[in-house]
Structure formats: structure tokens, C-alpha cells
Amino acid sequence: MLSRRLFLLLCALCALLPLVRSGSGSAAPETPFPGWPSHFEGRPLTPLPLSELEASFQQGFPGQVGRFSDGRREIILRWVTRETRKLHPSADCFKANGYHLENRPLLRQGEQRWSSYLASRNGNRLLVRERISDAGGGQWSDVSAWYWAAQLGQTQGPWWAVTVAEQE
Numbered sequence: 001m002l003s004r005r006l007f008l009l010l011c012a013l014c015a016l017l018p019l020v021r022s023g024s025g026s027a028a029p030e031t032p033f034p035g036w037p038s039h040f041e042g043r044p045l046t047p048l049p050l051s052e053l054e055a056s057f058q059q060g061f062p063g064q065v066g067r068f069s070d071g072r073r074e075i076i077l078r079w080v081t082r083e084t085r086k087l088h089p090s091a092d093c094f095k096a097n098g099y100h101l102e103n104r105p106l107l108r109q110g111e112q113r114w115s116s117y118l119a120s121r122n123g124n125r126l127l128v129r130e131r132i133s134d135a136g137g138g139q140w141s142d143v144s145a146w147y148w149a150a151q152l153g154q155t156q157g158p159w160w161a162v163t164v165a166e167q168e
Helices: 002-019 052-058 090-096 143-151
Strands: 046-048 063-069 073-080 100-109 112-121 124-134 159-167
Touching: 052 063, 090 100, 090 112, 090 124, 143 159
Parallel strands: none
Antiparallel strands: 046 063, 063 073, 073 159, 100 112, 112 124, 124 159
């Protein structure tokens, strides 16, 4: 009985171990926002106003959120200064707005890896792809994987989260 309790206690401690941070506990200095890029994948970007929901989401978000068009696609850029649960997959927003989602295979464009899915509602079909990257070449096609990599100190911010939506 004692060995079982000891085993369960050790399991609980091991489960909590990734949440323990090393170091002084002081926050990293805030990196100044570098500004939005003027082009994306070789096409000029035109800023679009944030929707009411996007603007409210930005409150308390550690970074900046921008919405753009390149004339045929909508691009959401999120510049993130620290790990946060406020950075969530774009699929959550599409589902909340009544879209049906179909996962697609991981996309590779050169060295970049993107998650992808088809979002459809009322005959409108959008191919959506998403990725997160850091300045050191790290990249994640899954928000949860990025979050835990950041929590465990395997990546340092700031990060760029990019979502691209285009008509199928």
C-alpha cells in the first residue's frame, strides 16, 4: 500500500515538473514591436480593420494583432511577446462562427510547415493554413506544441503567428 502511494506521489510530482521554471523569476525585457511587414509571400499587404471580436481579443494579449489582404487572401498576423493561452488556433474562431472544419494534411512550403484545414459555411469554402515561428528558426504548426515549447524554455519570443485564409 505504501509503495502504491509513493508511486502515485512521484507520478504527480513528475506531472507538475514541467511547470516549474528555473532562473531568477524576473520577466524578460519586452521586445519593441518591429511593425507590420509590407509584403507577404511576395505580395503587398493592405491593412484591414480588426473586427469587433478581434479588437476585443487584443485586450490583454501580449503583443499585437493585425489583419491584412494581399488582394486574394486574408492574412492575420499575431506578434506575440510571451507564451500565453490567449494565442489559440484559428480553427476555434472559425468553429465559433459556424464553420464546418475538415482537417487537411500538413503543408510544406520550402522549409516552412503549416497546419491546414478547409472551413466551409453556406457554400463559402476557405482553405486555411497556420504556423508560428521564432527568430531562431523554430516553427510550430500546432498552437499547443508551441505553448509547451515556450513554457519549457525550448523557444524564446517574440514569435509570429500567421494565419492565411483563401477561397478554395
